[in-house]
Every structure is written in C-alpha cells, then in structure tokens.
Amino acid sequence: MNKIIKKYVFFLIVVAINLLTMFFYPQVEKDTLIFTGENFINFLFMLTPIFICIGLLDVWVDRETMIKIMGEKSGLPGIFVAFLLGVATAVPLYALFPVAGMMLKKGSKITNVLIFICSCASIRIPLLLFEVSSMGWKFTIIRFIVNIFVVMIIAFIIEKVLTEKNKKSIYDKAKNM
Structure with a gap:
C-alpha cells in the first residue's frame, strides 16, 4: 500500500x-x-x-536498414540524416522521446539520436521561421550556425562520457519497449 x-x-x-x-x-x-x-x-x-x-x-523499417542509415558506422551521412529529421519536426518535445526510443531499438547510434533530439529542441524549421519574422535574418542565421555546433558538441560529449555498460543499458531498455 x-x-x-x-x-x-x-x-x-x-x-x-x-x-x-x-x-x-x-x-x-x-x-x-x-x-x-x-x-x-x-x-x-x-x-x-x-x-x-x-x-x-x-x-x-528493418533493423538492418536503420543500422545502415544511422547506426554505429553511418558516419557523416547518419549525422546529416539525424539532423535533418530533427530540424523537420514540428511536434512537442514530449512526443519525440518515443521516436528516439524506437530509433535506439532499431540500432541507431546514440550520438545520432542525441543529435535528433537536440536539433528538434533548438533548430526546427517552425522555430526558425518565427525567429526570422520577429528577430530578423541576421540573428536567425547566427543562432542557427551556433546551435549546429552546440548540438554536435553536446551529442559527442555525451557519447564519450557514456561507458560501454551505460550504452548497453540504454540499448537494452530500448529493446524492451
């Protein structure tokens, strides 16, 4: 009780x-x-x-396809796909976490999932359009470029900080979704 x-x-x-x-x-x-x-x-x-x-x-989407597109060995194309998916979304952040979980379940690299979530949070197209209309092009372009670097830095730092045990735990939890 x-x-x-x-x-x-x-x-x-x-x-x-x-x-x-x-x-x-x-x-x-x-x-x-x-x-x-x-x-x-x-x-x-x-x-x-x-x-x-x-x-x-x-x-x-087969697991093998997702691994090829956004998995451990996807390199720059995987980062680019994760970034584009994040920028193109227009849903609240709480709706993105199930998507991120499914990406992990399908074998996406943790860095790519973090890039997806971070770009959803700070660089989405609707947000950029609002900024252009209220703050101007110059501010929007500067913030966009700075945020790209910040998103990448955050994702790579978190990936490096995670131990193999942490990564395995994250993937195991995603598989049990």
Whole structure:
C-alpha cells in the first residue's frame, strides 16, 4: 500500500487540492477542469499520430536498414540524416522521446539520436521561421550556425562520457519497449 501511495503521491496531492478548490471555489474548479480536459484532448490528438508513425516505423523499417542509415558506422551521412529529421519536426518535445526510443531499438547510434533530439529542441524549421519574422535574418542565421555546433558538441560529449555498460543499458531498455 505504501508503494502505491509513494508512486502516486503527486497525483494524490493534485486530487486533494482540486477537491479543496471545488469545495471553497466551485467556479475556479470548473474552469480548471475545463482547461485540463481541453489540454488532455490536445495531448491525445498530438500523440495519436506520433504513435501511429512509431508503429509504422517499427514495422516498415528493418533493423538492418536503420543500422545502415544511422547506426554505429553511418558516419557523416547518419549525422546529416539525424539532423535533418530533427530540424523537420514540428511536434512537442514530449512526443519525440518515443521516436528516439524506437530509433535506439532499431540500432541507431546514440550520438545520432542525441543529435535528433537536440536539433528538434533548438533548430526546427517552425522555430526558425518565427525567429526570422520577429528577430530578423541576421540573428536567425547566427543562432542557427551556433546551435549546429552546440548540438554536435553536446551529442559527442555525451557519447564519450557514456561507458560501454551505460550504452548497453540504454540499448537494452530500448529493446524492451
């Protein structure tokens, strides 16, 4: 019983706060529940296509193909593919982690997966378009070039810091997804 309470302590606190709010401020609680419901529906509409794409990736792309494109010996072409995939995405970051897990499961190099995630977080095309419209071309180009180097440095440093035991653990966890 204590394990269950420990596991869901945050959820139980939120429920308790909601119950207190409902008792003392019913209109605020109504607005809160409406807001939560709308965000939950948006969350589902965002994740459903992502999980469909992950399922298709799992079925359609052979492990050998993924290893050839983004595996340990993929070199610069693997880095380029990971970077382009990351830049082309337009989904929230929480939706990218299942994709990254599937890439690891299929045999992608950890560096390439990190490049994918980092470029998704900081260099995506919709973000660049927003920056051009609000900050100008000069700022956007400078930030884009700096971020390319930063993304590569982060990915390679993390790859070097990880021990073989860490890497094996990451791949094992990805295979059990």
